[in-house]
Amino acid sequence: MPIPGIPVLEGKYFATMDFYPIEAPEFNRISKFYENLAQKKLTTTKCKKCGTTPFPPRVVCPECNSDELEWVELADHGKVLNLSEEVAGVPLGFEAPLIHAIIDLGNGLRMLSRIVNCPAGQLKEGDEVKLFVFSIPPMIMDIKEGTKESPRVFFAFEPVKK
Amino acid sequence: MSERQVCMIGGGMSQWGRRSASLVDVVQEAAKACFDDIPGIKRKDIDGFLFASSYCGRNPFQVNAAPVMAERIGIKPLNMCSRVDTLCAGGSSAIILAAGLVKAGMADVVAVAGGEKLYTPQMWEAYYSEMASIDHDWDAPHGMGLPGPFFAMTAKDHMKRYGTKKEHLALVSVKARRAAAVNPKAQFQKEVTLEEVMKARPIVPPLTLFDCCPITDGASMTILTTPDRAKAFSNHPLVYIRGTAQATRHSMSANWPGEDLADWVHMRTAVKRAYEVARVKASDIDVAQTHDCFTISELIEAEELGFCKKGEGGPFIAAGQTDIGGRIPINTDGGLLGVGHPFGGTGIRQGMEIMKQLQGRATRQVKGAKIGLTHNLSGLNVEHTVLVYGLEP
Ligand SMILES: [Zn+2]
Numbered sequence: 001m002p003i004p005g006i007p008v009l010e011g012k013y014f015a016t017m018d019f020y021p022i023e024a025p026e027f028n029r030i031s032k033f034y035e036n037l038a039q040k041k042l043t044t045t046k047c048k049k050c051g052t053t054p055f056p057p058r059v060v061c062p063e064c065n066s067d068e069l070e071w072v073e074l075a076d077h078g079k080v081l082n083l084s085e086e087v088a089g090v091p092l093g094f095e096a097p098l099i100h101a102i103i104d105l106g107n108g109l110r111m112l113s114r115i116v117n118c119p120a121g122q123l124k125e126g127d128e129v130k131l132f133v134f135s136i137p138p139m140i141m142d143i144k145e146g147t148k149e150s151p152r153v154f155f156a157f158e159p160v161k162k
Numbered sequence: 163m164s165e166r167q168v169c170m171i172g173g174g175m176s177q178w179g180r181r182s183a184s185l186v187d188v189v190q191e192a193a194k195a196c197f198d199d200i201p202g203i204k205r206k207d208i209d210g211f212l213f214a215s216s217y218c219g220r221n222p223f224q225v226n227a228a229p230v231m232a233e234r235i236g237i238k239p240l241n242m243c244s245r246v247d248t249l250c251a252g253g254s255s256a257i258i259l260a261a262g263l264v265k266a267g268m269a270d271v272v273a274v275a276g277g278e279k280l281y282t283p284q285m286w287e288a289y290y291s292e293m294a295s296i297d298h299d300w301d302a303p304h305g306m307g308l309p310g311p312f313f314a315m316t317a318k319d320h321m322k323r324y325g326t327k328k329e330h331l332a333l334v335s336v337k338a339r340r341a342a343a344v345n346p347k348a349q350f351q352k353e354v355t356l357e358e359v360m361k362a363r364p365i366v367p368p369l370t371l372f373d374c375c376p377i378t379d380g381a382s383m384t385i386l387t388t389p390d391r392a393k394a395f396s397n398h399p400l401v402y403i404r405g406t407a408q409a410t411r412h413s414m415s416a417n418w419p420g421e422d423l424a425d426w427v428h429m430r431t432a433v434k435r436a437y438e439v440a441r442v443k444a445s446d447i448d449v450a451q452t453h454d455c456f457t458i459s460e461l462i463e464a465e466e467l468g469f470c471k472k473g474e475g476g477p478f479i480a481a482g483q484t485d486i487g488g489r490i491p492i493n494t495d496g497g498l499l500g501v502g503h504p505f506g507g508t509g510i511r512q513g514m515e516i517m518k519q520l521q522g523r524a525t526r527q528v529k530g531a532k533i534g535l536t537h538n539l540s541g542l543n544v545e546h547t548v549l550v551y552g553l554e555p
Contacts, residue, residue, distance in 0.1 A: 019293040021299035055417075056299070082422075084318075085367065098305050098311070100312075102315060110418065156304065
């Protein structure tokens with residue numbers, strides 16, 4: 001008799017334990033964000049009716065209720081407003097010190113982001129940082145004949161070399 | 163016909179800390195302590211039940227947990243039986259909802275329980291699961307789980323703008339541990355000195371070990387009812403819920419509403435609204451339980467509640483104004499820093515401490531306290547919840 005439980009999950013993809021988004025177009029209506037990100041472009045949606053440009057992207061304008069939205073590009077450079085270096089309690093898969101910063105991307109957008117490719121103790125307020133896009137583990141999803149791997153990307157920021 | 167009023171009549175909690183016990187175990191312990199506290203009430207008197215828990219869906223992998231808890235406690239509610247999740251404010255949300263049910267006449271005697279089992283057999287899972295507590299698709303992928311980094315940056319902004327010192331933060335922790343040392347249900351039973359706090363190991367500078375509330379297993383339970391039923395159940399003075407508010411205006415960190423991270427504009431919205439509904443002002447509050455998830459939080463909360471001027475939280479605390487005998491005693495039972503923080507259980511613990519203060523039976527009693535309040539923030543500082551309690555409705 002097979003014994004169900006944790007062992008039967010071996011090799012399965014745990015969507016419920018994944019802190020990355022499910023990016024595949026079969027699972028959300030903003031997959032264009034991730035397609036653009038793979039092209040190293042940080043984008044969001046802009047309302048064609050009233051011009052509202054919220055972040056993160058939407059499928060309905062939160063201001064005027066229109067669903068006619070278009071994709072627009074955001075800045076890929078910004079300035080560090082504040083930062084922290086976490087040395088304890090870092091989540092599994094991340095290395096200490098885990099660096100976070102609030103980045104001024106202009107037009108009133110202040111983004112919290114992980115900072116990568118940066119040695120400990122080096123980053124300072126006012127430093128210039130730029131978008132860094134990287135591959136993350138693919139999502140394994142059911143298809144008619146078994147499963148397929150759906151590639152994924154995510155972003156962080158990295159210091160601009162002086 | 164005048165509006166129905168609602169009272170908190172008693173309550174209790176399990177031992178909080180790193181427990182060799184499951185979620186249903188600590189909820190039963192809390193229910194026992196609650197019924198022991200109100201001998202006049204029987205399990206069959208309960209006609210409504212709310213259970214505040216966020217991580218029951220993760221560990222023990224149990225959603226729709228309210229019927230599970232009701233059955234284990236041995237109550238058979240017939241008007242309401244539901245789970246509430248606003249993370250750190252879950253217990254306070256459940257109290258607000260229970261008060262609404264009683265005021266509306268949709269239930270008469272509502273038990274409000276809350277708690278979490280956060281320690282898992284492998285510790286990595288406890289930290290990892292924390293990434294479910296913030297905006298999933300946008301903040302969690304940056305490795306933002308336990309919100310230490312966000313509050314470290316908050317502390318840096320407050321220090322830069324107002325000259326707040328690391329010592330000011332440390333004094334919040336020293337005060338919390340002093341209170342927890344005489345609270346037998348608290349996670350930490352030992353006082354700490356200013357020197358120990360200042361020399362503690364860093365978590366995310368400037369925050370060190372004692373600046374951060376711990377991971378906690380535990381539960382609490384209280385009972386809300388009408389003044390008439392309250393008088394039949396208990397001889398303690400009636401404690402009314404005078405006014406409440408819960409305000410949010412963003413979720414993802416990119417939409418933070420303040421000028422900088424030390425500017426908690428959404429908290430001011432909740433405070434103003436709760437004071438309005440309760441017909442009180444800051445100077446009327448005799449005792450407060452605020453959300454000291456980090457030491458910097460309590461400092462800023464004292465400002466945003468109007469107990470001191472914006473920016474003066476540090477000197478206010480250093481002058482002993484938030485201690486018993488000061489202008490406004492805060493976190494008299496030890497707070498999150500001393501008692502611990504099993505998310506859904508916290509708002510109920512805070513409410514029960516205020517209730518005991520107003521009934522004159524707190525362990526560390528604030529003399530003559532008539533009006534008290536509780537406050538929670540949730541998640542990556544995205545929501546603020548305030549309840550005002552009083553001896554008058
Ligand atoms: Zn619009």
